[in-house]
Amino acid sequence: MTGVWALLGAIAVVAVIGVVLRARNGRVRAARPGVRLPDPVRALLDPNTHVTLLQVSTTFCATCRQTKALLEDLAHRTEGLRHVELDVTDLPDVAAELGVLRAPTTLALDGTGAELLRVGGLPKRDTLIAALRPHLPGPIG
Template sequence: MTGVWALAGAVAVALIVGAVWRARNGRVRRADRPVELPEPVRELLDPPAPVTLVQLSTAFCAPCRHTRALLADLADRTDGLRHVELDVTDRPDVAAALGVLRTPTTLAVDAAGVELLRVGGVPDRGALLAALRPHLPRPIG
């Protein structure tokens, strides 16, 4: 009987962890504290672009490919928005400096290098557009 209770407990814990993970995946979070951008990230910024989406990826990350396609399309269709990708597979120092624990993680950074928001996982297109709207030069349609 103890084995049944242990199994039921393990299943319950797994369900709770899964629910929390799904709720956090792709959620847009405002930058809560200023972070000094590491040099490899600063080099990717384009001062004329009001907002740069910096995608932090790793070599064998399937969600990173989906995120790349989504962000590239979004940047192509939105004035003032640029998308760049940084592979942190061999750059754990960059991920650690930014407090990144998973890939993909997307940072929205303004022209001055200030982090506006971040998304862990594949972003929700509508939520990301809504969060970026105040930082872009023209309203997003």
Template sequence: MVGLWVVLGTLVLGLAAGAALRWRNGRIRTARPSATLPEPIARQLDPDTPVTLVQLSTTFCAPCRHTRALLSHLADRTDGLRHVDLDVTNQPEVAQQLGVLRTPTTLALASDGTELLRVGGVPRAEELLDALRPHFEKRPTG
């Protein structure tokens, strides 16, 4: 009888953990204050592009491929948005300096390097665009 309770308890804990991870996946979080950007990321910024999406990936990450396709498509169809994929497999210090614990993680950076937001996991396209829209509207015209 005790074995049955252990199995049921393990099942409930596993389901709760799975639900929590699923809820966090793709959720937009506020930016973390960062003193300086790591050089491999700072090199990717374009002063003429209001927002750069920097995707931190690893070599054997299956969700990273899906994220790459999604973000590339968004950048292609959105004026003022650029996508860069940075493989951190051989440069873990970059992920560590940014406080990134999983891949894919997407950072939305302003042209001056300010982190606007971050997404752990595969982003939800419309939510991401909605969150970034105010940063496109600040763009000077003329």
């Protein structure tokens, strides 16, 4: 009987972890202040762009492809918004410096490299648009 209770307890713990992870997926979070950008990230920035969406990805990430399609479409339709992707498969130190623990993670950076917000997982389009609106000059597509 003890084994049954242990099994039920393990199932409950896994279910709670799954619910928490699902709730955090795609949620816009506040920026991490004072994060120093590694050189590979600085090289991707354009100081003339209001917001750069930096997608941190890995080679074998299926969700990364969906995120790329969403962010590229949004950037294509929005003035002052740019999308770039950085594959950190062979750059774990860059991911660590950025505080990225999962792929994909999207960082919104201004022209100076200051982090405006971040999203872990596949962003929710409407939530991301609402979070970006104050940082962009015109309407968001």
